[in-house]
Amino acid sequence: MPTGIHHVTGITRRVQANVDFYAGFLGLRLVKRTGGFEDAEQLHLFYGDALGSPGSLITFLVWEDGAPGRVGHGQVAEIALAVPPESIGEWLTRAMTARIPVEGPAREFGETVLRLKDPDGVTVKLVGHNFPAIAPLPDPIAPTKLRSVTLFTEKPDETRQFLSRFGYRSDAAAGTVHRLVSDTDVVDIRDATGFFPGIPGTGVLDHVAFRAGSTDDVRSLRLALKGTDVTNVHDRKYFLSLYVRDPAGILLEYATDAPGFTLDETPEDLGQTLFVPPHDADRADDLRVIMPQFALPGEERIPMRDLHFVHRFYRPENPDGSTIILLHGTGGNESDLMPLAHRIAPRATLLGVRGRSTEEGINRWFRRFDAVTYDQQDIAAEAEAFVAFIAEATRAYDLDLSRLSYLGYSNGANLLGAVMQLHPQSIGKAILLRAVQALENPAELDRGALSGAKVLMLNGARDPFARMAPALERALRGAGAEVDTFELPLGHELGAEDVAVGQDWL
Structure with a gap:
């Protein structure tokens, strides 16, 4: 049974700058572009390894010129991507050359870390950690996998206990941060007691999704969480999932690996076509006009x-x-x-x-x-x-x-x-x-x-x-x-x- 992070989803107000950072600077592959399943007029972009493998995915909902959010407790505060440990110096040079805000290198839980800011101000950590690439990217030092997320919570003990449902167990602590581990990655729980609460909006991370072994696992968790704010099981075409908030109000998703992003595109053509949710197929032409356009690195752009x-x-x-x-x-x-x-x-x-x-x-x-x-x-x-x-x-x-x-x-x-x-x-x-x-x-x-x-x-x-x-x-x-x-x-x-x-x- 797989455990670990499936994907992390954020909200961006500048789609072209977002593409330039994640597909351009970081070298991730844009593996899917769709209309949102909750709001088909909202563009949703998925970045990951060469096949969009679960555990490599960062996704963004596009709210162009939307109100900015605020990072605080009750939120996913940081994401971390694994890069080859020997590449940290090269990444520092790249960030400084591209004038991307960067801090470090520093040591956290025995790993070398660079902290970057994406164009919306989201903290993206590059962590020196050797992970075998499931679907390698063209750049040999491009991020291979999500290493971790950092959660801000006013109820750290309850958050830790809640995450045990997704296969996480306690590992170590440093100051106000308690590290949980799965078989493949980690979650850092930061005690944010007394910190101000997070506010949804652009420039913040909306939720983290954890991997489910099967559809039955998703349905079983829904039954186990009966009486909470757990949602129905949603068919997101590329995976089935449900949503729930932990005791501190952090939005979590539980998503299957299958059927995956090659359901409607070949591996060679991933991310080339703009899809709309099946339930909005009758207005697909209008939606493709409404959603903002962008150019991938090297393409002509406005x-x-x-x-x-x-x-x-x-x-x-x-x-x-x-x-x-x-x-x-x-x-x-x-x-x-x-x-x-x-x-x-x-x-x-x-x-x-x-x-x-x-x-x-x-x-x-x-x-x-x-x-x-x-x-x-x-x-x-x-x-x-x-x-x-x-x-x-x-x-x-x-x-x-x-x-x-x-x-x-x-x-x-x-x-x-x-x-x-x-x-x-x-x-x-x-x-x-x-x-x-x-x-x-x-x-x-x-x-x-x-x-x-x-x-x-x-x-x-x-x-x-x-x-x-x-x-x-x-x-x-x-x-x-x-x-x-x-x-x-x-x-x-x-x-x-x-x-x-x-x-x-x-």
Whole structure:
């Protein structure tokens, strides 16, 4: 019966930097990329040895620009990877050359250790320990296996006792750290009594999974833990597992080795295809557009710039040189409109942008006082900031201004309409979905101020806000814009009709 660590899962806010560190710097193999089984719109990356063997796996859920977490008690605090003992000096040199934060070398439990920080601030230890490689990686000194995890707990005795269920036994202690061993690896239990509690979020490790011998073992543990917060058995396609929290609140998983990552890819092609969970197969195309793109080391990439608005690119396989800039509705984000825009223009590059004005944690483009009364000063300020962002983005990403168009929905469409009135000639072509006139007393523009601009307004026949759309149409027409307006048999929601009309118009 196998014992030991199956995998460790963390949360990253910067997918490209994460790939560059784990697949690039450390030399692990990206063995699988999927949509999350709990949230299919969330990208999940798996790194490991050449076959993704249990015990070599580090996985990351991608929450781009998500709120940062905090490491504290009740959490997995550190991960450690085994490297050949004689390679520690080489790894120190590599880290310093790559300007990766590094501490050490130091001695812990008789082993030489380097402490690194990944791009999100997760502590990754490289431990000099000889492990035979199950599936060797191209770099002879690349990490071969997970050596350990460190758990922060306010209940060290109860945590130690709980981990005995997974085949761990006491081995040694040093200060506030008590080491447990299995047949293959170790878990360090650090007494964090009096330390602040951990907070979930990006830049923290979410859970550690231990190896189960079989599906029967998983089901037996679930029965043994009856009366606790243990979950049902989940089919994660590549393994079956359950989740439970130890007495200190640390999230643990118990996962089978089989069927493994070669279930749907050959060993040679592991990690090349983006898969979606089987229960979301009917929206697979949309999910592949929503999830963030990245490049493996050596592949062509879109260089992401640190600009004044959170944004994300989607580049199709065969781009035609055009770009559509997307502005979401209230409560949306930078990826919300990508599936719809991709259906309208399959070969266009998409640049989704996130509004900066929040309302009780909900993303918006400008503040409002009620559903139809808007903060005019905030509209003016955010319109000016957005125009500056577009100028910045076109330079940073070398976008072709002559092939630039905009698509906004609801609150995002309202901002686009305001931008066209407040900054004439800044937008040449726009699709406005369920837009209304957001400006209360707009300045009357000269006839011809919007000369050459083309606008498609798609209004919903049952939309309760549609009564405010004609004012925007009149303002744009009056300034010389060419406006096409369609009333669709919809409410404020979007539908297939928006795609059909948008395709013909664009």
